[in-house]
Amino acid sequence: MKLLSKLTLFITLSKLAIVLLFVLILPSLVERIASQYTNFYLREQQKKVMDVIAKNGIGYYLQDQESYGSYTMLKEEYISLEPVSVKNRLDTIETAMRLVEQDTLTYRLLSNTFKIGKQNYLLEIGKTTSAINQYNRPLQRIALYVLISLILVTMLIDLLYTRILIKPLGQIIKTKLLNPQFPFIHHSKKVKTTTKDFNYLDNSLILLMDQINVAFEKEREFTANASHELMTPISILQNKMEMLMADADENETLQQKLIEMMKTLGRLKKIVNSLLLISRIENDQFVKSDTLHPKELVEEVMEEISHRLEEKSISFRMNISKSVTLINLNRDLVFQLFYNLINNAIKYNKEQGSITIKEKFKQGSLYCILIEDTGIGIPSEELNTIFNRFKKANLSESGGFGLGLSIAKSIANYHGISLKVESKVNEGTTFSIVFPKEMLADK
Numbered sequence: 001m002k003l004l005s006k007l008t009l010f011i012t013l014s015k016l017a018i019v020l021l022f023v024l025i026l027p028s029l030v031e032r033i034a035s036q037y038t039n040f041y042l043r044e045q046q047k048k049v050m051d052v053i054a055k056n057g058i059g060y061y062l063q064d065q066e067s068y069g070s071y072t073m074l075k076e077e078y079i080s081l082e083p084v085s086v087k088n089r090l091d092t093i094e095t096a097m098r099l100v101e102q103d104t105l106t107y108r109l110l111s112n113t114f115k116i117g118k119q120n121y122l123l124e125i126g127k128t129t130s131a132i133n134q135y136n137r138p139l140q141r142i143a144l145y146v147l148i149s150l151i152l153v154t155m156l157i158d159l160l161y162t163r164i165l166i167k168p169l170g171q172i173i174k175t176k177l178l179n180p181q182f183p184f185i186h187h188s189k190k191v192k193t194t195t196k197d198f199n200y201l202d203n204s205l206i207l208l209m210d211q212i213n214v215a216f217e218k219e220r221e222f223t224a225n226a227s228h229e230l231m232t233p234i235s236i237l238q239n240k241m242e243m244l245m246a247d248a249d250e251n252e253t254l255q256q257k258l259i260e261m262m263k264t265l266g267r268l269k270k271i272v273n274s275l276l277l278i279s280r281i282e283n284d285q286f287v288k289s290d291t292l293h294p295k296e297l298v299e300e301v302m303e304e305i306s307h308r309l310e311e312k313s314i315s316f317r318m319n320i321s322k323s324v325t326l327i328n329l330n331r332d333l334v335f336q337l338f339y340n341l342i343n344n345a346i347k348y349n350k351e352q353g354s355i356t357i358k359e360k361f362k363q364g365s366l367y368c369i370l371i372e373d374t375g376i377g378i379p380s381e382e383l384n385t386i387f388n389r390f391k392k393a394n395l396s397e398s399g400g401f402g403l404g405l406s407i408a409k410s411i412a413n414y415h416g417i418s419l420k421v422e423s424k425v426n427e428g429t430t431f432s433i434v435f436p437k438e439m440l441a442d443k
Contacts (some may be wrong), residue, residue, distance in 0.1 A: 026144065281411060314353050
């Protein structure tokens with residue numbers, strides 16, 4: 001899972017957890033707020049009554065009566081004032097029941113005693129719990145709507161900020177790890193970011209790519225120089241051995257040894273020529289301006305190599321359309337690419353096996369040619385290394401020095417062609433040559 005997806009999932013789940021927790025505690029929270037507000041309201045009412053008494057005297061309420069009582073029309077609030085003989089100070093707020101005109105109601109009740117002159121008075125101010133709680137559910141809904149709105153807004157802000165924050169990381173991955181193809185021809189530019197960690201990662205990758213380029217250039221230069229230097233002594237040796245063979249016509253033993261030496265020298269010359277070809281490909285010394293038809297190209301390859309099919313009684317099938325045209329290629333190199341892969345399919349095939357070459361159009365207008373054989377296959381642990389130079393799978397088989405597939409891979413990389421392989425031991429191997437849509441000529 002990508003980092004952005006993980007962060008998005010975390011933000012979403014954390015916000016949902018907050019909403020769930022809030023929904024669970026919201027009823028008790030609203031009830032507590034309502035209770036505290038009621039207590040505050042009762043205290044304010046008490047303060048107003050005491051202010052009136054201080055200003056106008058107790059008679060303002062009693063008016064020559066023993067006690068005073070008043071309530072609203074729906075009996076939601078009431079106030080009572082009466083003399084008491086209790087000497088202990090009383091100042092409480094509690095939930096209690098009171099009888100009001102033959103109705104027993106539950107009130108949130110403030111009880112307070114005070115003294116005027118020598119007489120103690122009890123003041124009670126109450127508000128019904130039903131009146132207090134009647135707004136609880138609407139308040140809960142409003143609070144929940146407000147919370148959800150805030151959560152959605154903050155989630156959107158978090159996601160936008162997260163996307164902006166990790167955007168440099170995506171650019172680093174795209175420019176340094178995904179798109180570039182080895183060797184890195186163009187020097188990578190730094191990604192603009194104010195995050196120190198991303199700057200450190202970006203600089204480290206640029207430094208690593210530069211070091212890889214330097215090492216690759218040294219290897220490529222050595223291969224080219226060594227190959228050129230080797231060709232001279234090889235040619236001299238070949239000439240001298242040919243002269244020796246001409247002088248040793250009557251000595252069969254010497255002739256046999258010289259022939260074996262010439263074969264070895266020929267293989268060495270073939271290796272050097274292959275290294276020179278790879279070096280020229282890597283040094284961009286071929287022009288990619290040819291137009292070709294895959295069907296014709298494969299037929300040309302088979303004309304040169306078909307005699308090898310008869311040696312193993314291998315059947316051959318081809319299903320490629322004549323109408324397909326590829327452009328911006330080097331015909332000689334692509335010929336070499338197909339030659340090496342088909343030659344491999346013959347070399348490592350079984351007696352009376354088969355080779356099938358067919359085409360396939362993939363998503364995104366990609367054009368693919370498949371070369372399938374029924375050969376001995378390649379072990380899974382060797383699939384990642386078969387394109388390495390001098391690496392040869394199935395070492396028990398004879399022939400080959402591991403440069404054929406390396407050349408094929410170099411040619412594919414040079415053209416931007418994707419070369420893939422699938423194989424199962426004792427079942428066969430399939431090479432996929434995937435051409436980008438830019439190489440397909442418009443029909």
